[in-house]
Amino acid sequence: MQTLRVNGQTHTVDVDPDTPLLWVLRDIIGLDGTKFGCGIAQCGVCTVHLDGRPVRACALQVSQIGDGAITTIEGLDDADPIVHAVKKAWIDLDVVQCGYCQPGQVMAAVGLLKTVKNPTDDQIDSAMSGNMCRCGTYMRIRKAIHLAAGEAV
Amino acid sequence: MMRHGLSRPSFLLALLAGTSLMSVGPAQAAPSVERGEYLARAADCEACHTVPGGVPFAGGRAFPVPGMGVIYAPNITPDPDHGIGKWTDDEFVRSVREGVSPGWKHLYPAMPYPAYARMSVDEVKDIRAWLATVPPSANTPSPNHLKFPFSIRAMMVGWNLLNGPASSYPDDPQKSAEWNRGRYLVEGPGHCADCHSPRTLTYGLSADRAFAGTVVNGLRAYNISPDKSSGIGGWSDEALAQYLSTGHADGHGTASADMAEVISFSLHYLTPADIHAMVVYLHDLKPQSSDDAASPPRKPAAGDDTLPQATKGARLFASTCAGCHLPDGSGRQSPFANIIGSRTLSADGGRNLVRIIMNGSTLTTASGNQIMPGFAGGNLSQRDLNDIAAFVMTHFTEATPSEDKLNAAAKGP
Numbered sequence: 001m002q003t004l005r006v007n008g009q010t011h012t013v014d015v016d017p018d019t020p021l022l023w024v025l026r027d028i029i030g031l032d033g034t035k036f037g038c039g040i041a042q043c044g045v046c047t048v049h050l051d052g053r054p055v056r057a058c059a060l061q062v063s064q065i066g067d068g069a070i071t072t073i074e075g076l077d078d079a080d081p082i083v084h085a086v087k088k089a090w091i092d093l094d095v096v097q098c099g100y101c102q103p104g105q106v107m108a109a110v111g112l113l114k115t116v117k118n119p120t121d122d123q124i125d126s127a128m129s130g131n132m133c134r135c136g137t138y139m140r141i142r143k144a145i146h147l148a149a150g151e152a153v
Numbered sequence: 154m155m156r157h158g159l160s161r162p163s164f165l166l167a168l169l170a171g172t173s174l175m176s177v178g179p180a181q182a183a184p185s186v187e188r189g190e191y192l193a194r195a196a197d198c199e200a201c202h203t204v205p206g207g208v209p210f211a212g213g214r215a216f217p218v219p220g221m222g223v224i225y226a227p228n229i230t231p232d233p234d235h236g237i238g239k240w241t242d243d244e245f246v247r248s249v250r251e252g253v254s255p256g257w258k259h260l261y262p263a264m265p266y267p268a269y270a271r272m273s274v275d276e277v278k279d280i281r282a283w284l285a286t287v288p289p290s291a292n293t294p295s296p297n298h299l300k301f302p303f304s305i306r307a308m309m310v311g312w313n314l315l316n317g318p319a320s321s322y323p324d325d326p327q328k329s330a331e332w333n334r335g336r337y338l339v340e341g342p343g344h345c346a347d348c349h350s351p352r353t354l355t356y357g358l359s360a361d362r363a364f365a366g367t368v369v370n371g372l373r374a375y376n377i378s379p380d381k382s383s384g385i386g387g388w389s390d391e392a393l394a395q396y397l398s399t400g401h402a403d404g405h406g407t408a409s410a411d412m413a414e415v416i417s418f419s420l421h422y423l424t425p426a427d428i429h430a431m432v433v434y435l436h437d438l439k440p441q442s443s444d445d446a447a448s449p450p451r452k453p454a455a456g457d458d459t460l461p462q463a464t465k466g467a468r469l470f471a472s473t474c475a476g477c478h479l480p481d482g483s484g485r486q487s488p489f490a491n492i493i494g495s496r497t498l499s500a501d502g503g504r505n506l507v508r509i510i511m512n513g514s515t516l517t518t519a520s521g522n523q524i525m526p527g528f529a530g531g532n533l534s535q536r537d538l539n540d541i542a543a544f545v546m547t548h549f550t551e552a553t554p555s556e557d558k559l560n561a562a563a564k565g566p
Contacts, residue, residue, distance in 0.1 A: 018521030040526050041477045041485075055486035056476065063520040064487055126460045130476030 002062045006031065007075030017063035022046045024062055025072060033073040033103050037132070044131030047104035047111075048072045054111035056130075073103040082113045082148070089148040097135035105131050109145050118149045184242075184275075189283030192276055195427075196269065196342035197419035198284075202226045211236075211290035216263045217370065217566065218356075222299035224263045232289035245281045246274050252309065259309035261297075262316070262356065271321050271341030316357030328437075335434025338427055343419070348374040348411065365441035371566035372410055372508055373501040376443045379436050383446035386436075393432045398423065400516045400523070401488055406495020409514035409525070410505065417517035445501040448552035450494050466544030469537055473528065474545075482549055489516065489523040492549070499550040502558030507542045511535075511563065535563050 003012045004021075006029060013028050020039075025031045025048070034057055037045035041059035048057045049071040076083045086109050089095075096102050105128070112119060112127040119127070124142050133141070193199070203226075204213045212228035230236040237245065240255060248254045252266035260266060269277070302308060321341075324333040339345050351359045351367040359365075364384075366376035379386040385393060388405065396402040400416035408416050420428070460471045460480045471480065477490045484490030492498060497505045513527030528538055543554040 016521075040524075042473070042526075044476060050486060053485075059477065059524075060486045061521045120459070122459045122462060125462060126471055126475065126480045129460075129471035129480075 002065075003067075004062060004065060004070060005067065006070045007072060008069075013062075015062060018061045020058050021048070021060045021062055021065065021070070022057035025057060025070075031072050031074050035100055035103055037101070037104075042130075042132075043101070043104075044108060045101045045104040047107040047131065049107060049111060052111070052114055054108045071107075073107060076106070076110065083110055085148040085151040086110050086113065086144070088151065089144040093140050093144045093147065095137055095140040095144050097133075097137050101131065101133045101135075105133065105137075105141055109141070109148070112145065113149060119145065184278045184282035186279070186283045186286060188276070189279035189281065191422070192272065192342055193280045193283055194419050194422040195338060196272075196280065196344070197415060198229070198280070200414045200418040201263075202229050208288075208290045208292060210284065210287050211292040211294075213292060213294035215295075218261075218263065218299075218303075219566070220300075221303040222297065224261055224297050224299070225294040226263075227294055228290060228292050229284060230287055230290045230292075231285045232291055235291045235293050236289055237284075238289065242278050242281050246277045249277045249280070250274070252313065259306040259313075261299075261306075261309065262312070265344040265347045267317060267358075268341055268344035268347065271337060273321055312355065312357075315355050316353075329433070331430045331433045332437060334427065335430035335432070338423075338431050339434050343431070345377065349377045362441055364435075364438055365443045366445060368501075368504070368566075369411065371504075371562070373445055373504050374411070375496055375500065376441060376445065377435060378438045378441040380440040380442050383443045384440060386440060390429075390432050390436065393435065394425070394428050397431060398425070398428045399518055401491070403488065403491060404494040406492050406497060407489045407523070408516060409497060409509050410512070413514050413516040417515070421518060447496040448499040448546075448550040450498075450550055451548065461548075464540070464544060465537070466540035466542075467548070469533070469541050470544050470548070473533070474541065477525075487523060489518075490525075499546050499552035502562070503542050503546050503552070503554055504558070504562040506545060507539065507559055507562040508565065510538050510542055539563060 001012055001014055002017065003010060004024065006025070011029055013024050015024060015028070022034060022036060025034050026036070034048055035045045036058065037043035039058045041056040044056065046057040047054050049055070050060070050065065050068045078084055078087070086106060090106065108128055108131050112124065116123055116127075121142065124145050128141060199209055201214060201216070202210045202212050204211070207213065208230075210228070210230045212226045214226045216224045216226065218224060228236045231238040233239050244255045248260065248266070250266060250270040250272065252260040252262070252264060254260060297304070346358050346363060348369045349364050349366055351362045351365060353359050364376065364378040366374055368374070376384040378384040381387055388402070392402040392405055396405055396408065397416070397420050399421065400408040400413060460475065461467050462471065477485050478492055479485050482492045484492070497509060499506070509525070511527055511529035513525045516523040529535070539556070539559040542559055546552040546554045
């Protein structure tokens with residue numbers, strides 16, 4: 001039995017200790033806003049926050065989480081100025097094309113702005129480099145992060 | 154009358170009965186399956202006698218020996234026809250400690266019987282008792298492919314005279330009990346020198362350069378003597394113990410490839426007291442300097458979230474590696490992905506670095522498997538992988554990569 005804190009709620013789940021978090025989130029807890037992409041931490045689509053830090057849920061074993069707090073795309077707090085600014089910028093600039101990678105992109109962007117208030121292009125490229133987008137919305141993502149940074153200050 | 158005295162035959166019978174009763178007592182000669190399992194782990198039998206991902210102990214794993222050919226590990230499950238089920242305990246002991254299997258079949262020293270001879274006869278019988286409990290397999294490994302004259306097993310009689318089995322040695326009363334236990338584990342079942350000591354001309358283990366490191370299967374088995382710059386002299390006891398028992402120590406990176414196997418199949422099963430004993434012994438070895446030393450780590454890497462995007466290697470690192478290792482190398486979500494301070498980042502011209510980027514690595518720990526995927530044969534060319542390696546060497550350490558060395562490492566053994 002593993003006990004996890006997800007979006008402020010405690011869940012006790014009966015899984016093997018090396019089960020990836022993503023499986024638990026989607027198949028057991030039913031939070032399917034976090035998507036499955038590659039399964040080997042190469043695409044970033046399954047990004048969630050562990051104690052505020054972006055991690056890849058597909059390659060994070062539940063036994064490694066301990067009592068860390070997990071936040072998924074469903075659990076982002078709209079009252080948080082950074083979360084609000086990122087969501088607004090994403091809508092204002094119409095960032096999304098097909099949308100499959102976007103939960104991961106948003107989680108990575110929020111994670112970046114939590115640690116770097118006003119990132120440069122290089123900082124954005126470094127932090128977002130593990131998040132793939134097959135539609136190629138990278139330029140709009142970078143622009144939206146700059147916009148959100150300006151509005152969240 | 155007979156009640157008061159025993160006739161000679163019945164006296165003998167009683168004696169025999171007494172002996173066999175004694176032999177089932179816990180501390181005496183009866184093989185202990187439990188102790189045998191622990192020793193079989195300490196001796197890392199499974200890693201070599203199992204094809205990666207295959208049936209444990211069913212053999213078949215290939216061991217290329219440079220210039221001689223390929224040796225295949227035999228099936229040591231209790232199957233009577235394909236394994237060692239028909240062997241007597243004495244035959245098993247002779248194989249493990251003297252390198253001679255039933256029918257005067259001399260083993261090649263890919264089997265580290267000179268080291269295993271440090272284990273007592275009773276201990277090896279314990280291992281046998283445990284091996285008899287593993288599921289039998291009817292696997293028949295390929296026969297060895299050895300060039301003449303190495304194909305003649307009897308040659309090993311001569312080799313044994315030169316490099317042959319040691320015997321279990323008495324404890325050194327000048328040293329602590331921990332040191333003696335550590336020596337037993339390192340030199341005996343652990344057979345660390347079989348990878349970490351260079352070989353002599355006759356393929357024996359070099360005593361002069363013991364634990365100075367060498368190349369095995371195209372990978373550098375690092376210098377594990379306590380030399381400050383090229384060995385483990387700079388590691389704290391705690392870091393070394395953590396590395397041996399979990400495969401990772403912050404500031405020293407994560408064990409990978411063949412050493413990850415040793416941790417996975419063997420060392421992570423050992424008790425903290427035994428790991429500590431090994432640390433005591435390793436730190437007391439004769440320091441040996443070697444020319445494969447790692448370069449100093451480049452600081453400050455920690456917390457630096459920006460990667461230079463100027464070179465192809467840097468851009469590939471950002472897109473391919475930073476997802477798990479983070480731009481500053483501190484690891485995104487698992488302490489095992491923290492590569493800061495790892496010797497693999499720079500040692501021996503990036504030899505291991507290139508091969509691990511190509512082939513990946515799997516480490517089994519108490520909390521499950523830690524997997525780095527291999528990147529060879531995917532979207533990235535070998536040139537791309539070498540570019541990543543060169544970037545890693547210069548970004549995280551002060552090494553100067555050489556293209557020739559990287560290419561040679563990529564080619565493998």
